[in-house]
Amino acid sequence: MIAIPTPLRRGAFCALLLLQDMGLGLQRASFWTKVQKTKKCWNWIGAKNNKGYGRFWNGTIVESAHRFSWRIHYTEPIGSKLVLHNCDNPACVRPTHLRLGSQTENMRDALTRDRGHGRSKLKPSDVRVIRQLCADRLASLSVIAAQFGITKGAVGHIKYGVTWSWLP
Numbered sequence: 001m002i003a004i005p006t007p008l009r010r011g012a013f014c015a016l017l018l019l020q021d022m023g024l025g026l027q028r029a030s031f032w033t034k035v036q037k038t039k040k041c042w043n044w045i046g047a048k049n050n051k052g053y054g055r056f057w058n059g060t061i062v063e064s065a066h067r068f069s070w071r072i073h074y075t076e077p078i079g080s081k082l083v084l085h086n087c088d089n090p091a092c093v094r095p096t097h098l099r100l101g102s103q104t105e106n107m108r109d110a111l112t113r114d115r116g117h118g119r120s121k122l123k124p125s126d127v128r129v130i131r132q133l134c135a136d137r138l139a140s141l142s143v144i145a146a147q148f149g150i151t152k153g154a155v156g157h158i159k160y161g162v163t164w165s166w167l168p
């Protein structure tokens with residue numbers, strides 16, 4: 001076996017790190033070409049899965065776009081946790097709208113947000129009507145809730161922008 005002198009070994013190691021860095025740089029660059037920033041959410045306009053989550057080729061595997069966003073913005077490792085949305089917009093990759101949570105939390109979120117099978121009961125047009133009704137004080141929260149078959153709390157969330165904030 002040929003012994004490689006230490007300085008050379010160091011050089012090779014550095015080159016490898018540099019290549020890795022360049023790789024991540026390229027991935028980041030291609031990531032940002034698929035993001036459309038709005039005042040609220042930063043929406044993924046690239047490929048999506050059937051639940052509306054962005055799909056991104058990170059150079060090794062296809063990863064969720066919001067998950068990749070977490071990795072490039074935060075040092076806290078994801079580990080066995082999930083990257084969850086505070087804004088309930090699966091296509092959003094804005095780091096401040098993301099948080100780490102467990103699968104249990106994810107399911108609890110889904111329940112509070114009145115989602116069944118990962119899909120909202122409401123259509124964007126419903127949400128706009130609800131906002132209008134709230135803004136014009138045309139009906140009480142409970143009347144609106146009954147009208148749309150959702151909870152009073154869910155109407156409140158729409159009213160105060162806790163949910164659907166990404167919808168213009």
Ligand SMILES: [Zn+2]
Binds near residue numbers: 040041087088093094
């Ligand atoms: Zn968002």
